[in-house]
Amino acid sequence: MTSTRLRDEGKIAGVGISTGTRAQVKQAIAQADIVCAQNAFSLVDQRDGDVLDLCHDSGIAYVPYFPLGSAFPGLPKVTENAAVRGVAERVGASPAQVGLRWLLARRDNVLLFPGTSRLAHLEQNMKIADVTLSDDDIAELEKGV
Numbered sequence: 001m002t003s004t005r006l007r008d009e010g011k012i013a014g015v016g017i018s019t020g021t022r023a024q025v026k027q028a029i030a031q032a033d034i035v036c037a038q039n040a041f042s043l044v045d046q047r048d049g050d051v052l053d054l055c056h057d058s059g060i061a062y063v064p065y066f067p068l069g070s071a072f073p074g075l076p077k078v079t080e081n082a083a084v085r086g087v088a089e090r091v092g093a094s095p096a097q098v099g100l101r102w103l104l105a106r107r108d109n110v111l112l113f114p115g116t117s118r119l120a121h122l123e124q125n126m127k128i129a130d131v132t133l134s135d136d137d138i139a140e141l142e143k144g145v
Helices: 003-008 022-032 050-058 082-091 095-106 120-131 135-143
Strands: 017-018 035-038 061-067
Touching: 017 022, 017 061, 022 050, 035 050, 050 061, 082 095, 082 135, 095 120, 095 135
Parallel strands: 017 035, 035 061
Antiparallel strands: none
16 A cells, blocks of 8 residues: 555555655655655765755755764764864753754754654753754854864
8 A cells, every 4th residue: 555545545644755866855745745755964964955955945844864973883973073062062062962953953844853762862852942053153063064
């Protein structure tokens, strides 16, 4: 059974796409009226910026996975970036909070879903609502990657 059929029958609320190229997401918007796209995106990996922008312009949510960089060894992590660490120290936040807050500042259609298996990490992630990044902070972060 296809996702659009499940949606049309009222069994699910909406359809999304994961790991789609700009062309695939554009096609999914046109053919399936998707409500979100989920792709890898973080301060240290912005290769998917064109899909984020397409989603924004189309009025659908963008859900970045690996929002703090790759979970795979040897690939960049937001929390290890010198600019992130510097801004975090200055604003009184953790590097993870700065990385997540940057995503929310990037576009208003970003829907964060940072996975964790620890309650303490969830509580720390929730505190990003208290983190404020100035335009200068954001510029420093983007220059530092």
